Amino acid sequence: MAAETYGAQPVYLDYNATAPMRPEALKATYDALCAVGNASSIHHHGRDAASRVDQARRQLADLLSCSPGELIFTSGATEANNLALQAAYAHRGLIIVSAVEHPAVLETARALTDNTSGALVILPVASGGQIDPDTFRAAVQQHGTALVSIMLANNETGVITDLAPLAEAAHAAGALVHTDATQYVGRLPLDLSDLDVDMLSLSAHKFGGPQGVGALFIRRGTPLPQHPLVFGGGHERGWRAGTLNVPGIVGLGAAAEAVRRQLGDEIPRITKLRDLLEGELLARLPGSHVNGAHTLRLPGVTSITFPGTPADALLASMPDVAASDGSACSAGAPSPSHVLLAMGLSREAADSTLRFSLGYATTEQEVRRAIDTTERAVTHVQTVMDASTGP
Numbered sequence: 153m154a155a156e157t158y159g160a161q162p163v164y165l166d167y168n169a170t171a172p173m174r175p176e177a178l179k180a181t182y183d184a185l186c187a188v189g190n191a192s193s194i195h196h197h198g199r200d201a202a203s204r205v206d207q208a209r210r211q212l213a214d215l216l217s218c219s220p221g222e223l224i225f226t227s228g229a230t231e232a233n234n235l236a237l238q239a240a241y242a243h244r245g246l247i248i249v250s251a252v253e254h255p256a257v258l259e260t261a262r263a264l265t266d267n268t269s270g271a272l273v274i275l276p277v278a279s280g281g282q283i284d285p286d287t288f289r290a291a292v293q294q295h296g297t298a299l300v301s302i303m304l305a306n307n308e309t310g311v312i313t314d315l316a317p318l319a320e321a322a323h324a325a326g327a328l329v330h331t332d333a334t335q336y337v338g339r340l341p342l343d344l345s346d347l348d349v350d351m352l353s354l355s356a357h358k359f360g361g362p363q364g365v366g367a368l369f370i371r372r373g374t375p376l377p378q379h380p381l382v383f384g385g386g387h388e389r390g391w392r393a394g395t396l397n398v399p400g401i402v403g404l405g406a407a408a409e410a411v412r413r414q415l416g417d418e419i420p421r422i423t424k425l426r427d428l429l430e431g432e433l434l435a436r437l438p439g440s441h442v443n444g445a446h447t448l449r450l451p452g453v454t455s456i457t458f459p460g461t462p463a464d465a466l467l468a469s470m471p472d473v474a475a476s477d478g479s480a481c482s483a484g485a486p487s488p489s490h491v492l493l494a495m496g497l498s499r500e501a502a503d504s505t506l507r508f509s510l511g512y513a514t515t516e517q518e519v520r521r522a523i524d525t526t527e528r529a530v531t532h533v534q535t536v537m538d539a540s541t542g543p
């Protein structure tokens with residue numbers, strides 16, 4: 153948020169739910185919205201739209217170090233995950249995922265396999281949020297594993313997966329590797345020439361592009377027959393029919409380019425702000441702890457448990473900070489976070505957890521205001537809770 157709005161607006165610390173659009177993406181999207189043209193038409197206007205899409209594809213490919221022809225634009229990461237899992241399952245069978253995947257992976261895998269035992273393996277994670285490599289190796293060596301889908305960074309805790317050894321084991325066992333990199337892209341550098349995955353999903357609105365647009369990367373040569381979810385005019389090399397969302401795609405491309413230029417400066421700044429937030433809250437509120445604290449995490453994310461402090465009551469008493477209880481992605485679901493439960497938290501502890509996620513526009517002033525507000529709110533809710541359970 154711009155410094156001028158300090159004090160007027162709630163502090164926005166929910167970048168993992170959605171990030172504010174980057175100015176470059178906003179302008180590019182607006183310009184594309186003002187133009188007319190279907191990217192499939194061969195006249196001047198159509199060619200103009202197609203060339204904007206081509207440019208966006210190159211901008212995203214440059215960010216990820218892949219080839220533009222390896223990218224399929226979708227309506228977001230949910231669709232990209234569906235496309236990857238459904239294609240692999242239709243083609244080959246057994247799917248392995250982790251217990252902390254986003255519902256866009258977990259529920260897709262469950263629906264596809266009809267919860268049939270043997271068709272889907274959901275791997276546990278350790279208390280730090282990481283998969284045990286030995287358990288993983290044993291699972292992929294099962295006969296006929298088609299696909300492993302392991303996220304690159306978790307949306308609730310920011311915990312980063314050490315994917316290289318897992319991908320190596322999966323490939324050695326003949327499986328394809330998909331990663332949901334929705335929370336990773338735009339937060340840390342990602343080089344697909346060096347990351348041994350066959351497919352990768354991403355979403356523009358997590359890194360400053362518009363909502364409702366994302367992409368699936370499918371590495372050239374991946375032995376996966378085309379498997380569209382939507383049939384029609386054969387757009388996106390037959391993988392995804394439907395008139396392209398030109399303004400959305402153009403906004404995604406502009407956000408990708410802005411990230412490529414600015415990420416180097418953003419990472420240390422955001423890390424410092426996150427550490428300030430985390431350090432102050434832990435110091436001021438004894439008993440609180442960070443989930444995944446000893447694991448490699450994304451720079452801007454912290455998941456903090458304030459024991460005995462229900463997150464819904466907490467958020468209600470701190471309206472001038474926009475944070476999240478568990479994951480905003482599981483819209484409206486009142487159940488405790490499956491991610492935190494999988495990491496070994498009790499139901500009560502999971503229900504007493506807030507996620508703060510910072511990003512490219514977060515300021516120190518905002519973080520300091522969030523610290524003071526959260527401290528007051530936790531103290532208030534704990535006082536109320538103590539009074540209600542008191543003698």
Ligand code: PMP
Pocket residue numbers: 168169227228229230231254256303305306307332334335354355356364365366480481
């Ligand atoms: N995967 C992860 C890890 C996410 O955090 C999200 C967004 N909450 C999604 C997938 C779904 O992305 P989209 O909003 O683009 O459908």
